[in-house]
Amino acid sequence: KAGVTQTPRYLIKTRGQQVTLSCSPISGHRSVSWYQQTPGQGLQFLFEYFSETQRNKGNFPGRFSGRQFSNSRSEMNVSTLELGDSALYLCASSSMGPSNTEAFFGQGTRLTVV
């Protein structure tokens, strides 16, 4: 059974550009969550999608958006990139949601904004 796949693994962008990150969950999982990790910070929750609907959103500016497709694959978009957006972005999938069942994480996309 394939794990959670995130693409690309590494990305370098310039301030002001936009970026799209992709996450393919484990087959059969309908919930995908996105997290940001910056140095010295814990994993910060961005948003969670279930069956193409955003169920919860973290405290991030509107430049951060996402969506989920009918095959449960999810994309995250960041517009007008800032230097502070440089981080490791992780996605996690679970069958029904990150409740009393474990979440399975991808290896992340390392975004560097220069």
Next chain:
Amino acid sequence: ILNVEQSPQSLHVQEGDSTNFTCSFPSSNFYALHWYRWETAKSPEALFVMTLNGDEKKKGRISATLNTKEGYSYLYIKGSQPEDSATYLCARMNTGFQKLVFGTGTRLLVSP
């Protein structure tokens, strides 16, 4: 406690030592507590998910306990091995919210 807090921030032990870490969290509206192990250059890997006060879970040399009334969980590693070196994260979930709130982790280094 407003956020999820983990202590210590880092720990360096010798092979064979037993060790434990603490995760403290707000006890109100508690739904579940997750523990993850994150090795460098790999994905975080789930260790335990606990929901009930007094829960104790064990996986090999690693075990965890949960106290939801006072808002803390302990993770124990018996007889640490170099391969246990990783960052250990705990995360709390509230009732009604589909998100995990993570602590900043405890970084464990086990020297042979």
